[in-house]
Amino acid sequence: MIPVIALVGRPNVGKSTLFNRLTKTRDALVANFSGLTRDRKYGEASYQEQRFIVIDTGGLSGDEEGIDAAMADQSRLAIEEADLVLFLVDCRAGLTASDEQIASFLRQRSKPVMLVANKIDGLNHDVATAAFYELGLGEVHGIAAAHGRGVTQLLSDVFDTLPTLALASNSPADEMALDTTEGEGLQTELVEHELAPSEDAPIAKGIKIAIVGRPNVGKSTLVNRMLGEDRVVVFDMPGTTRDSVYIDYERFGQMYTIIDTAGIRRRKNITLAVEKFSIVKTLQAIADANVVILMIDAEEGIVDQDLHLMGQVIDAGRALVVALNKWDGLEQEHKTYVKSELERKLRFIDFADFHFISALHGTGVGHLYESIEKAYQAATDKLSTNFLTRILQGAVATHPPQMVNGRRIKLRYAHPGGNNPPIIVIHGNQTDAVPAHYTRYLEKAFRKALDLHGTPLRIQYKSSE
Numbered sequence: 001m002i003p004v005i006a007l008v009g010r011p012n013v014g015k016s017t018l019f020n021r022l023t024k025t026r027d028a029l030v031a032n033f034s035g036l037t038r039d040r041k042y043g044e045a046s047y048q049e050q051r052f053i054v055i056d057t058g059g060l061s062g063d064e065e066g067i068d069a070a071m072a073d074q075s076r077l078a079i080e081e082a083d084l085v086l087f088l089v090d091c092r093a094g095l096t097a098s099d100e101q102i103a104s105f106l107r108q109r110s111k112p113v114m115l116v117a118n119k120i121d122g123l124n125h126d127v128a129t130a131a132f133y134e135l136g137l138g139e140v141h142g143i144a145a146a147h148g149r150g151v152t153q154l155l156s157d158v159f160d161t162l163p164t165l166a167l168a169s170n171s172p173a174d175e176m177a178l179d180t181t182e183g184e185g186l187q188t189e190l191v192e193h194e195l196a197p198s199e200d201a202p203i204a205k206g207i208k209i210a211i212v213g214r215p216n217v218g219k220s221t222l223v224n225r226m227l228g229e230d231r232v233v234v235f236d237m238p239g240t241t242r243d244s245v246y247i248d249y250e251r252f253g254q255m256y257t258i259i260d261t262a263g264i265r266r267r268k269n270i271t272l273a274v275e276k277f278s279i280v281k282t283l284q285a286i287a288d289a290n291v292v293i294l295m296i297d298a299e300e301g302i303v304d305q306d307l308h309l310m311g312q313v314i315d316a317g318r319a320l321v322v323a324l325n326k327w328d329g330l331e332q333e334h335k336t337y338v339k340s341e342l343e344r345k346l347r348f349i350d351f352a353d354f355h356f357i358s359a360l361h362g363t364g365v366g367h368l369y370e371s372i373e374k375a376y377q378a379a380t381d382k383l384s385t386n387f388l389t390r391i392l393q394g395a396v397a398t399h400p401p402q403m404v405n406g407r408r409i410k411l412r413y414a415h416p417g418g419n420n421p422p423i424i425v426i427h428g429n430q431t432d433a434v435p436a437h438y439t440r441y442l443e444k445a446f447r448k449a450l451d452l453h454g455t456p457l458r459i460q461y462k463s464s465e
């Protein structure tokens with residue numbers, strides 16, 4: 001599982017500045033929920049190849065009423081979702097009463113906290129951080145988020161702490177209520193297990209499918225559909241905000257595991273203690289899946305959040321199938337409009353299948369499986385060095401790369417470098433100078449020759465010069 005780190009502190013201590021530095025953010029995901037005044041921002045970051053999720057929160061004043069109360073809710077949710085909290089304070093402002101209130105608020109949660117004193121630039125580290133030891137939260141990590149000072153050290157400390165946490169917090173997963181009476185007529189065998197962050201990931205028996213999308217696009221409805229007509233096993237999932245439900249099942253002899261980010265909800269009277277939609281769950285599910293079904297609500301058209309989610313799937317290198325849901329009952333005019341939107345906004349995804357479905361009525365759902373299988377095959381097929389090299393040489397012969405400094409870029413051979421996503425490693429000379437458009441040309445050639453459909457493809461270069 002990807003670790004999750006929440007940034008907490010009063011306004012103006014530099015949380016956004018640190019968030020931006022960590023995520024170099026281009027595509028922050030914003031949790032949008034009606035009724036809440038300030039959103040949480042989610043971004044992905046990495047430290048020494050280890051990816052992690054950062055959550056930025058509006059800020060806690062320590063004295064929460066009115067608008068502050070809503071902001072505090074955001075922080076609370078972020079803290080709940082996090083493995084570790086970075087509590088930011090401001091060296092220039094010194095220790096404030098709010099800081100003390102937040103510290104006691106944090107002490108009440110049983111979450112690991114690291115105290116970070118920001119804006120240390122131009123100050124003596126020991127002098128500037130001394131006052132904050134009074135908060136009783138252990139070591140004070142001095143940083144300057146705006147300039148980067150101390151940030152690498154901070155991450156190093158964070159990652160030293162995280163593995164210990166995973167061992168220490170061996171908390172049992174929340175109990176789930178199993179309603180067997182509704183399981184009658186069950187035709188597939190469903191085995192459900194919750195993935196607790198502290199446990200080893202379950203060994204999936206088949207193709208792992210994550211169903212992701214914004215709130216209300218129809219994820220739960222689709223999960224129920226995919227598991228089969230009326231084959232509803234009801235697990236009411238109380239509890240954890242961040243753990244998806246993993247459901248193993250079999251269809252025509254093929255094993256699948258659905259990673260259900262929405263939670264199958266059937267009984268009307270469930271009061272969900274937790275938010276229905278969780279970005280952490282979504283990002284974790286994408287990371288853990290072989291194939292992602294990205295659902296879009298065709299009634300609403302394609303919105304930014306859909307594109308951001310799609311960006312996450314591509315960044316993670318996962319095979320992708322796009323399902324435009326609620327296709328039932330749409331006016332012809334609206335259907336035409338949605339299709340033109342697809343043309344316009346999603347032209348950059350030329351490798352994925354698009355399906356127009358109705359999860360509610362089941363229309364088109366069976367066909368999703370064809371795309372899932374195809375994408376999975378493409379993402380995981382073994383590639384041979386020989387074949388890759390022949391494709392490379394053919395492509396280079398048809399269109400040689402340009403001259404750089406009077407010498408030709410030489411691309412000699414290619415070999416597989418990994419699966420899901422497939423990685424093709426190309427060896428040659430001056431590969432640093434290969435222009436992006438030439439890489440795209442090669443990618444096309446590989447895709448065509450290998451019949452790679454439904455998965456992102458990565459090309460990496462190794463230069464012998």
Ligand code: GDP
Nearest residue numbers: 011012013014015016017119121144145146147
């Ligand atoms: P937030 O409200 O906690 O998200 O705080 P911001 O990230 O918006 O920062 C508040 C102010 O502090 C801004 O004016 C930043 O430029 C400034 N700031 C942030 N980090 C640093 C830093 O490392 N050093 C200094 N001197 N100023 C900083």
Ligand code: GDP
Nearest residue numbers: 215216217218219220221262325326358359360
């Ligand atoms: P989730 O939040 O993504 O899990 O979305 P749900 O599965 O809970 O669905 C949200 C709402 O959309 C519910 O009222 C569903 O009945 C409705 N819905 C889901 N799929 C379809 C569909 O294919 N067509 C129509 N018309 N409504 C749908």
